[in-house]
Amino acid sequence: AQSVTQPDIHITVSEGASLELRCNYSYGATPYLFWYVQSPGQGLQLLLKYFSGDTLVQGIKGFEAEFKRSQSSFNLRKPSVHWSDAAEYFCAVGSYNNNDMRFGAGTRLTVKP
C-alpha cells in the first residue's frame, strides 16, 4: 500500500535561512508526487508536482523539490524563507489516475523574525 512519511512534525527556521522539508514515500509503481501548502483554516495550494522527466522540479513561491528514486524521497527546498511561508506543508503521492492520493502527516513551518 502506498504511504507517505514526513518525519518532521514541526520545523522552525529564521527568516532568510534555507529550508528543507523531508518526504519519503512507499509506492509500488511509478509515483506521482506533490507538495501542497495549507495556511490556517484554508484549503490546499499546489506548490509543485513530479510526474516524470527532470528530477528537480521548480514550483511556485521559489520552492523546488528533488525526486530521488533510490532514496524514495521527494524533499522540498527553498533557499531563503520568508515570513509568509509559515504554514503547514503536505507531501502526497498518487497513481496515474490519482484516485488514491495519500497525504503525509504534514510539517508545520514556523518562521522566526
Add this chain to the structure above:
Amino acid sequence: GAVVSQHPSRVICKSGTSVKIECRSLDFQATTMFWYRQFPKKSLMLMATSNEGSKATYEQGVEKDKFLINHASLTLSTLTVTSAHPEDSSFYICSARPQDRVGGNEQFFGPGTRLTVL
C-alpha cells in the same frame, strides 16, 4: 484557472440535524471529485471518491449512509452529513480533477468547510 469553491465555509448546527456542503469547480469540468476530512493538526483523510452520474466510492470505515455524496453534474458535488453528532465536527475539504487532464492527474482543492456540531 482550476478554481474550486466550497459552500458554506463555516457551519454550526445542532446535534441530530443534517448539513449539506457543496463543492463546485468554477472554470472546468470534473468527472471526479474527492471528499477529505481533516482533524485538527492532522493530515487529510480521503473519505470518498465521487464520480459524475454514478455512486460514490467510500473509503474503508466511512459510513456511506452517514455521509451522503451526490455528484449530479460535472461541476457540482455535494456532501450531506446526516444526523450530525459532535464527533462529526471537522474540516471537510473537497477536490476536483479536471475532465480533460490525461495522466499525471492533479487535484484542485477547495478552501474547506468547517463544521461544528453542538
